[in-house]
Amino acid sequence: MQTGSCSISVIFLWLVTSAVLAKAVDNMEGNTAASKRPIRQSQSLCAGEQEYVHKRKQVVLESLRRLGINCAADSVPHIALLASGGGQRAAVGLVGSLYQMEKEDLLDTLLYLGGVSGSTWSMSSIYSDPQWSTNMDTAVSRLSGPGVELGEAFAWINERSKDEYFSLTDVWGVLTSAGIMKQMDLRHLSDEVSRNATNPYPIYSAIEKHCFSDGPIEGKWLEVSPHEAGFTELGLFIETSLLGSKFEGGELLEEKPEMDMVTLQGMVNHNKSVLLESNSSAERKGLFQHWSLELLAAVETWSQSLEDGPMKTHVSVLTKKVLPMIMKWEWGTTANFLYQYPDSMVPLCLRSEERFHLVDAGLLINVAYPPFLGDKRDIDLIVAPEYSAGNMFETLTLARDYAAEVRRAFPDINNKTLEERDWPKDCYVFEGKQNEPSIIYLPLFNRRNCKDAEEVKAKMEEFSTFQRPFSQEKIEFVLEVAKDNIKNNKETLLREINKAVLRQHNKRKSMQH
Ligand SMILES: *[C@@H]1O[C@H](CO)[C@@H](O)[C@H](O)[C@H]1NC(C)=O
Ligand SMILES: *[C@@H]1O[C@H](CO)[C@@H](O)[C@H](O)[C@H]1NC(C)=O
Ligand SMILES: *[C@@H]1O[C@H](CO)[C@@H](O)[C@H](O)[C@H]1NC(C)=O
Numbered sequence: 001m002q003t004g005s006c007s008i009s010v011i012f013l014w015l016v017t018s019a020v021l022a023k024a025v026d027n028m029e030g031n032t033a034a035s036k037r038p039i040r041q042s043q044s045l046c047a048g049e050q051e052y053v054h055k056r057k058q059v060v061l062e063s064l065r066r067l068g069i070n071c072a073a074d075s076v077p078h079i080a081l082l083a084s085g086g087g088q089r090a091a092v093g094l095v096g097s098l099y100q101m102e103k104e105d106l107l108d109t110l111l112y113l114g115g116v117s118g119s120t121w122s123m124s125s126i127y128s129d130p131q132w133s134t135n136m137d138t139a140v141s142r143l144s145g146p147g148v149e150l151g152e153a154f155a156w157i158n159e160r161s162k163d164e165y166f167s168l169t170d171v172w173g174v175l176t177s178a179g180i181m182k183q184m185d186l187r188h189l190s191d192e193v194s195r196n197a198t199n200p201y202p203i204y205s206a207i208e209k210h211c212f213s214d215g216p217i218e219g220k221w222l223e224v225s226p227h228e229a230g231f232t233e234l235g236l237f238i239e240t241s242l243l244g245s246k247f248e249g250g251e252l253l254e255e256k257p258e259m260d261m262v263t264l265q266g267m268v269n270h271n272k273s274v275l276l277e278s279n280s281s282a283e284r285k286g287l288f289q290h291w292s293l294e295l296l297a298a299v300e301t302w303s304q305s306l307e308d309g310p311m312k313t314h315v316s317v318l319t320k321k322v323l324p325m326i327m328k329w330e331w332g333t334t335a336n337f338l339y340q341y342p343d344s345m346v347p348l349c350l351r352s353e354e355r356f357h358l359v360d361a362g363l364l365i366n367v368a369y370p371p372f373l374g375d376k377r378d379i380d381l382i383v384a385p386e387y388s389a390g391n392m393f394e395t396l397t398l399a400r401d402y403a404a405e406v407r408r409a410f411p412d413i414n415n416k417t418l419e420e421r422d423w424p425k426d427c428y429v430f431e432g433k434q435n436e437p438s439i440i441y442l443p444l445f446n447r448r449n450c451k452d453a454e455e456v457k458a459k460m461e462e463f464s465t466f467q468r469p470f471s472q473e474k475i476e477f478v479l480e481v482a483k484d485n486i487k488n489n490k491e492t493l494l495r496e497i498n499k500a501v502l503r504q505h506n507k508r509k510s511m512q513h
Contacts, residue, residue: 038242038252039337040228043235043376048193048227055197056111063108069498074508077380077500080372081110081200084395085117085362086387088470089463089478093387093444094119095126095143096482099136103483104490107133109497110200112379114372117362118387120204127192133199143475188258190241192226201225205368208350209357212364215349217405220364223371231338232370233406234346238337247337256335334358369399372437373408378507379437380500383493385485386443389460392421396430396441409435422453427489429496432503440496442485449481 040046045053057076064071071077081101083094094115101107115123126132126139192202204224208231211219218233230237238247246254336356338346361368366388372379388395396413403410411430426446430439445459463470463478470478486493 037250038238038247039250039341040230040237041235042237045376046228046237049201049225052197052201052227053111056201059108059197060111063105064497064501066105067109067494067497069494069501071501072505075501075505076111077109077497077504078111078378079109079381079383079497079500080112080114080377080379081383081385082114082367082369082372083116083119083123084384084386084388085115085119085360085366086389087118087464088121089389089444090118090387091121092143092470092475092478093385093482094122095136095139096479097385097442097486098126099140099479100483100486102133102136104486104493106486106490106493106497107136107200110383112203112372112377113200114203114205114368116205116366116368117360123202123204124189127199127202130192130195131198140479143479144472188241189224189226190239190258195226203368203371205361205371206358207361207364209359210353211347211349212359213349215347217402219347219350221361221370222358223368231350236338236341236346242337244334245337246335247339249340249342365395365398365402367395367399369395370402370406373399373403373406373410380432380503381496382437382439384439384441385482386441387482389464392424392443393418393441396439409437411436411439423447423450423456426485427492429492434503434506438496438499438503440489440493442489444478444481444485446485448488449484 060076060079061071061073064076081097083097084090086093098107101110113123122139125142126136129135129138132139189204202225206222206224207220208215208222219231221232222229223232224240224243226240228237229240229243238245241258242252242255244258245252245256334356336350336353338350339354341351367384367386369382371377372382384395386392386395393413397418400410400413409432411432413430417428424443424446426443426448428441430441432438445456450456450459463474
């Protein structure tokens with residue numbers, strides 16, 4: 001096996017780690033952060049995101065001008081593309097959708113990009129290029145490129161396994177990052193704060209397992225941006241670089257190096273689907289067990305391909321570390337920044353646990369609607385390419401119910417439309433009136449590319465969420481389908497962008513009165 005490349009990557013990791021530690025020391029020396037409260041409580045945007053959005057609006061404005069859309073500088077619409085989950089189908093689909101958005105010159109109209117589960121695999125991968133929005137060809141060709149050397153992936157896992165918060169998500173992260181996205185992404189999300197506004201602002205999501213089971217809805221959804229990580233509904237946030245550091249009673253106890261994108265990707269991604277219907281925690285535990293064993297099987301398949309030697313040793317270390325965790329279900333473990341937080345607004349399911357157990361947000365809703373509803377980001381238009389398995393429109397009806405529960409505006413969904421779920425159109429517009437965002441909903445398999453409901457079903461099976469990594473042919477097929485969906489609906493997108501300008505303009509006007 002590639003023991004040579006393995007030792008190179010160990011050195012590389014050592015360099016990265018040293019750089020991170022050096023930075024942490026720097027931070028301690030010039031410590032200005034200590035005087036600031038480490039946990040921000042607010043329902044508004046943090047200063048960093050505000051500043052980014054302000055700069056990004058200039059890019060959006062220029063793009064609208066190129067498209068011939070009239071827009072005043074103070075009425076730039078807030079448009080978000082929210083990509084659904086759906087394993088590799090979603091990861092590849094999102095690359096196709098964004099590629100075509102660039103070709104149609106629509107990509108720069110986006111202020112935000114939000115992902116869940118499978119779509120976050122490709123999100124974190126494309127954002128490794130600081131100028132990806134101008135360069136989607138590269139992202140497309142990376143999907144077809146050679147994979148990461150096994151040695152590099154294992155070396156990374158070995159390093160991570162020394163950390164006290166090493167968990168199965170690290171293994172999952174490396175499986176998706178190296179196996180599917182073909183890269184090991186060792187940068188940190190917070191590094192992106194220094195970037196210019198070439199790309200839409202990214203928001204990742206996860207949910208907290210303790211509160212997910214029986215806690216209130218306010219304690220479930222966790223959003224992570226380059227600037228901040230925290231609970232959407234509670235409005236409690238820390239700087240993203242502190243995710244994983246130890247807190248108690250609202251104070252920062254011990255700063256830890258920030259997790260890299262591979263770990264983060266593992267955090268926000270787990271097998272889910274079924275959990276939506278399973279209500280009892282016993283049932284969920286059974287499912288976690290099932291997935292864990294599958295994961296272990298995958299690791300064993302890897303190790304079988306190895307010859308005797310140092311690599312084989314790595315792997316046995318790995319299975320010795322991983323196996324006990326599988327027995328204890330240590331998924332997505334990291335330090336809980338709300339541990340013993342001195343405020344009863346934080347549900348007990350969060351306050352009482354020293355550690356978080358973060359799981360795939362797709363368990364709750366397979367599209368990241370929560371961070372984009374309400375006044376905070378004031379979204380006018382949501383472009384929602386739908387790559388989910390299961391019932392068509394389910395992400396929408398779940399988001400509608402969520403919105404009602406937390407009292408956020410959400411557009412009407414006509415019951416007649418829901419009847420088309422087995423053979424959906426390729427594009428639906430759910431129109432918002434005043435404060436509700438409009439939603440452009442774009443099912444991957446639909447009436448335009450499938451002749452009937454049977455074919456939709458067959459396509460979903462062929463490209464099912466849970467299977468070995470796609471062949472080159474399958475990757476190309478999904479890419480083309482996703483591209484076509486954008487190309488074929490350009491007129492609708494333009495029409496709704498025009499309306500979004502108007503809506504933002506009217507909001508501004510009514511605020512002045
Ligand atoms: C961002 O920086 C890159 C590289 O320096 C530059 O080419 C690009 O024009 C900048 N974009 C914006 C929107 O400022
Ligand atoms: C879970 O609860 C919902 C409503 O509370 C119910 O409709 C559904 O059948 C339950 N699912 C299972 C698997 O028990
Ligand atoms: C995910 O869960 C489903 C349903 O339990 C299972 O069939 C599938 O094999 C699992 N896949 C992975 C990668 O864990």
